[in-house]
Amino acid sequence: MLKKTRIHLADDHQILIDGIRTLLHTIPTFEVVGFSLNGNDIYDAVRCNKADILVLDINMPEKDGIEVLKEFARKGFPCKIIILSSYDDLRIIKEVMKLGCSSYLTKKCAGENIVEAIHAVANGEEYFSKSVREKIFNTVTKDNPKLNKRALVSNSLLTERELEIIILISLEYSGKEISDELFISINTVETHRKNIMKKLSAKNSISLVKYALKHKLIKS
Template identity: 35%
Template sequence: MKQKPIEIVIADDHTIVRQGLRKLLEEEECLKITGEAMDGHQAIQKVFELEPDVIIMDIAMPVLNGIEASRQIKQSALKTKVIILSMHDHTRYIRELLSIGVSGYLLKNAVSHDIIKAIKAAVKGETYLSPAISSRVIEDYVGMNQKTSQDELYDTLTNREREVFQMMVEGYSTKKISEILCLSPSTIKSHRSNIMGKLKMENISKLIQYAIHLGIIDIQM
C-alpha cells in the first residue's frame, strides 16, 4: 500500500523562493505541496484551512513575521510541525523559536538533502537544526546568555500587540491595521497606546529603532 505523502505549506514573501522550494520538494514522491503563503497571516490561515503535516516558514515576512506566526500555530490545537528556513541566524531568533517548539531551523544556504531530512524528522517528532545553528545553540547555553532588558520589555506584549507593533513600524495607518485585523480603529488605538507604554517609547521613530534592534524589521526597509 502506497504511503500517504507528507503535506507541506510554504510561507515566504519572495515568489522565487516559494517556486524554487516547491520545485525542489516536489521531486520527492513522499512530499506534497498543498499551499503557499506570502506573509504570517496567510501562513496561519493556510494551516487552519489545510492542516498540513509541515509548514516551512521564513522569518522576515511583512504584516506578521514568521516568529509570531509560528507562535500562534504552535499555540493552536493543530498538529502541524513548523520548520524555519531563514537567512537569519540571530541568537534571539533561535532561542525564541526553539522555546516556542519549532521542529527545525535551517539557513537558506542549506542543501536540499538537509531540508528533506528536516521535514522527515519533524513528522517523526524530532528536531533538526542546520550545523551552523546547532553551534549557535551550544554557544548560547555554554555562554549562559541572558535576555537584555529590551528583550524582556518585548516579552510583555501580547500576541495581538506584537501583530500591531510590527504593522506600526512597517508604516501601516491605524485604519489599515484595523482593516487587516478586522478590529475597530479605537481598539487599534488602544493597542498602540499600550505598546508605547509597555515598551517605554515616546515616538514612532524610537519604536522603529527598537524594532530594528530586535530584528522585527530589516534596516533596508
C-alpha cells in the first residue's frame, strides 16, 4: 500500500487553502488531512489528525504563526513545519527557522515550490524558495573579498546549501557561526559537512578549502 505524506494546512484565507489542497490532491503520495483558519487550534488539530507536515502562515488570527511555533517548541513537535508566508523579511525568516521550521516559502512562488518543498521536508531535508535562499546567502557573503560569486552557478556537484556550507568553512566560519548565519542547527551543519566530504572524497576541512580554491568558489 502506498504510504502517503499527511499534510495539515494553516492559513487565514480559505481560498488559499482550497487552492493548495486542490494542487496537492494531484500528487498520489500526498494527503491533506485537515486545515486551520486561526492559530488557536493548530497544535491539537495536527496531533489529532497525525499530520506529518504542517504548512503554516505567519499572519494568523488569534495566535500568529510565531506564537504557534513557540507552542510547538514548548510542547514538542508532532510534525515538521513549512512556513508559507507573504513576508520575506530576513529577521522573520531567521526567527522562525531558529524555532524549528524545516522550510520557508513566499506565497508568490507557492504554486511552483510547495510540492517540491513537501517532498524535501518529508525526506528529512530543508527547503527554501529561491528568493529566500538568495537573501540568506547574500547577507552571509556580501562584501567578502574572498568570495567568487560567479563561480557558484557553474558548480553542479554540490547542492546550493552544500556550496554555502563549503564556502563558509573555507572562510573559516565555525560550526556555530555557520549555524547562526544560515539559521540551521549545528547538527544540520555537521550532517551537511559529512555529506560534502563524502561527495568530494575529502579527508578533512583542508581538503574542502582546496576544493573551494580549485573550483574558484573563493579567491586565494
